[in-house]
Amino acid sequence: MVSFDVERVVRQSLKRVAQLRFHRDHGAQAGRVLEFLERTYGKADPAHLKLADTYARDVFGSVVYAPWLRVYTAFSGTFKEGWIPDNYYGSVVVPSMKGSYGKLSALKPLSRLIFDSDAFPDIAYFANGLFFTDRSVVIPEHDLESLVFGQCDRVVFKLDGSGQGKGVYLFDRKNFNGEVIKSLGNGVIQKFITQHRVFNAFASKPVATLRFTTVVDDAGSVSIRACFFRLGRADDTHVQSDHDICVPVDLVTGELGREGYMNDWGAIAEHPDSGVRFSGVTIPAFAQCVAMVLDLHRKIPFARCIGWDVTVDADENVQVMEWNGEHNDVKFSEATQGPCFSDLKWERLRAVA
Known part of the structure; x- marks a missing residue:
């Protein structure tokens, strides 16, 4: 019994240390983004930032969730109720709404067994x-x-x-x-997928992807909550997160936003290498992409929020390159398209012990 209690205390202590490090790292990352946004586009309204701090404390229970709310606020020029801080999503929503089931996405050979779909290449x-x-x-x-x-x-x-x-x-x-x-x-x-000519115009070497975020609500309905287009640089062999370009996508029309964003959150109107503008571009086979990820998520509803990396090949076939059932990033979508999850009552969740 004593041995068991010691093990439990040690596990809890290690978990607390890991959580502190997790929130510290997120706070540092958010701080760098906020500093860039304010240096580049001007100081955020102090009153709006104060609302973000208060919301973090009163709604999510801790000021450790304020940094990403501050970034969303500075980015949007106002504060919006319903935003989910990315570190709250990772530390509370992910374990509560996915448990171990989301971890299956890390095991690549299981995709075919789970989804039984030819959409995976x-x-x-x-x-x-x-x-x-x-x-x-x-x-x-x-x-x-x-x-x-x-x-x-x-x-x-x-x-x-x-x-x-x-x-x-x-x-x-x-x-x-x-x-x-x-x-x-x-x-x-x-x-290796030969991408659609619309994608190829931006950068021909790395295969561009669409990141869809889908959720299962408490009634069991699956829906699209966010989508953005990820582009690599001209000399990349594949899209890499440390220097990709992300462009919000209209969830109804499949049209790209007027601006995309570099890794530092700086806004650009065109691809930095090819000079192809984002405005006026519509994602090919967008409706088919939406139908595909909704259908696939229905096959694993117990992982209740999934990020899908999808592309469209030269023949306009939808290709699902991978799925992320763990901490699929929500901060970019929350800042550009959010609040994306305000009807789901995720703010009522509390950390799993």
Whole structure:
């Protein structure tokens, strides 16, 4: 009994330390964004910032949630009730509304088993020493290369748990090696997608993606809450979070906003490399993209908020590159399109012990 109590105390102490570090890191990141916004666009109204501080304390129970509310306020030029701070989302909403089910998204070989959809460009998987087809049939290693390149000339390997453009590797027939894949770790081999010409006009090398955020409400209905377009830079092999460009997308029409935003939250009207303007561009096959992510989320309703990375290929087919059932970022969507979740009463949730 004493041993059990000691273990419980240690676990709780470690969890508290991790939470403190989590909120500290978010506070520092939000502080840098706020400093940039105020330096670039002028000081935010102190009265509005005070409303953000008060809302964090009175509604969410702690001032540790104020930094992102302050960023949203400075970005929008006003304070809006109903915003969800990104660190509240990560520390309270994610464990309360997803539990362990959202963590399944980190295990790439499970996507086909869960969703049974050809929208995923998965060709093969590597897990625990074995290669598998997208139908979970073991592949003899001497057949691996012919199977992988039977459909395409380039592939992408993504490690389990990869995200933000990290843990992603590109291979062609010349440099593909099964032993290299095995040395990297468990993950998925996907065909390299030839993106739609509308996406290609912005940057031809990295495949642009749409980040959809879908939720399941208390009545079991699935809905789209936010969408933005993610673009890489001209010389990138794939989109990477530390220097991508994000453009809000109208949820009804699929039109891009007039402005996109750099990683530092600075506004731009056109892609910095190609000079292609965002205004007037409509996402191809947008209705099909929406229908796809709604249909897929209905298959895993117990992960109640999911971020989907989707693209449209050259033939206007919807391709689901990955899904994020854990801490899918909500701060950009909240600032540009929010409050996105105000009807869901997430502010009433409290941290899971």
